[in-house]
Amino acid sequence: MPDARIKKIIKEIGNLARSIGRKVNLMEVCGTHTQTASRYGIRKIIPENIKLVTGPGCPVCITPQEDIDAIINLALAGVPIACYGDVLRVPGFYGSLDQAREKGAFVKEVYSVEEALSCRKEKPELVFFGIGFETTAPMTAVAIKEGLTVYSAHRLFFPAMEALLKIKGLKIDGFICPGHVSTVIGSKPYRKLKIPQVISGFEPEDMLASVYLLLKQIAEGRAEVENEYSRSVMPDGNPRAYNLIFEVFDAAEGTWRGFGSIPSSGLEIKEKYSAFDAKIKYKDILSKIDFSKSKLSTGCRCAQVILGLEESKECPLFKRVCHPGNPKGPCMVSTEGACYIEFNSTGQ
């Protein structure tokens, strides 16, 4: 997008912010949007009365401590594990996967679940730690159908948006909706929420355009679902990928760090594929874990930061004790975590 157009959008954002007058909270709920906003200084570009709040868009961050501790215990018990890179250093009560690896556990970092499938030649008993929302769940579904054993910590994202709107003390005037979850689920599901929403792409131009569209809705008293990421998001999404999720998984009660329990937000492997469900296969090991210890470090405010109730800098541990070299919670470990991003923000 030529600079002249960006300048025009920024000017229009300013005009709209002035005409609205009051404070407006726009929540982005996707880790990559958090990164783009930080990298390109979007918060500094938008007017003072418009606040861009970071929500629970980081899959690693919202995965509950119990699931982290479960997979680490499996690793320490000799079960070979494959996982996406971000999970490696999340600290659990029993250490991290990275530390388990140092103790001799087999933990393989993968970019794609297909690498986990290939790894089975070397390690037939490999368990893949399935995290992420509707974007990665179809990929895990494909892999389960090809015989990969999976510990599922997958979540459906939309129920969390509904839950966010019910939190006392959290003021949300509009959502910037996640780009690739929407690629799978489409734009239609968001209509259920009666609040301004714009599905956004990941470039700074996309996010600025999305802020503009949201402010225009607010100024005009509209509450619609607009699609700024039309190059990837169709109204019906990707039905093939979406249906694959529910061919392999059932929606069940899901626990989220920060929220606690949200109905129909977790994805559990269907009975038909129970032979590939690590939670069943390794029930013996998992049932002996003491989950009473599965809590965040004392003082860690990840649970509040994830919900947008607090900012990273309000956490007593942020930068003082907690930093990427010594993360106290998942928000500082994951490259999509609010604290990691805030820590690395150059403040441009």
Next chain:
Amino acid sequence: MCLAFPGKIIKINKDHASVDFGGIVRDINILLVDDIKIGDYVNVHAGFAVQKMTRKDANEVLKLFSENAGR
């Protein structure tokens, strides 16, 4: 990570396709997209094609990427 890259399908082999990301070719799983033909553009995330794209949109994304690379 939500980062996705557009690429062009240059060869198809059952569930997989060779996808050209502007010079770099990678083997990508195409099970999540329907009706893929050689010459189609797809949005790729974590080793899987997640959506078909028009050539115009794919090129626009690549242009945005290269414009923002220096910023």
